[in-house]
Amino acid sequence: MTSNSDFEPRIAAFFCNWCTYGGADLAGVSRLQYPPNIQVIRIPCTGRMSPKFILQAFRNGADGVWVSGCHPGDCHYIAGNLFARRRFAIMRNLLEYCGLEQGRLHFSWISSAEASKFQETVIKVTESVSNLGPARFLLKGMEQVA
Incomplete structure (x- = not known):
């Protein structure tokens, strides 16, 4: 069994092409330091x-x-992030009902010019997931693939 201090979380990060992905790119170009635990999609x-x-x-x-995506009102596709905000509020409640701890699912709005906000958020997300330890989440009827 691994203690939480040795645990390195695996975080799937879904970023909007037009905003957060650009913010991540700017953070990298600016050589801002942040944990390497995210896998960007x-x-x-x-x-x-x-x-x-x-x-x-x-x-x-x-x-x-x-x-993470564009700030509400600044979506490249007009209102896509507003649809996302509603959908993921419901999704968070569903996952909590299914037994997922609240600190495992994160949403944020980061523009392509906010490299420092990107850095702060990736640190916050990584710390939140690290504090919870490894995920042990299974939905009924879904077996964990080994």
Whole structure:
């Protein structure tokens, strides 16, 4: 058994191509330091992201999931992030009902010019998931793939 101090979480990070992905790129170009625990998946818009992606990330062994896109009102596709905000509020409640601790699923709004906010958020997300330890999340009828 690994103690939480030795635990390095695996975090699936779904980033909007137009905003958060650009913020991550700017953080890298600016040589800002942040934990390397995220696996970035670039998506066209958070509004087009299926909640099934979150479930699949946990089924495939992610200890946490982070979804981030444009600020409300600044979506490249007009209102995609507003749809995402509603969808993921429901998704968070569903996952909590299924036994997922609240600190494993994170949502944020980061623009392509906010490199320091990206850095702060990745640190916060990583610390939150690290404090919970390894995920032991299974939905009824879904076996963990070894």
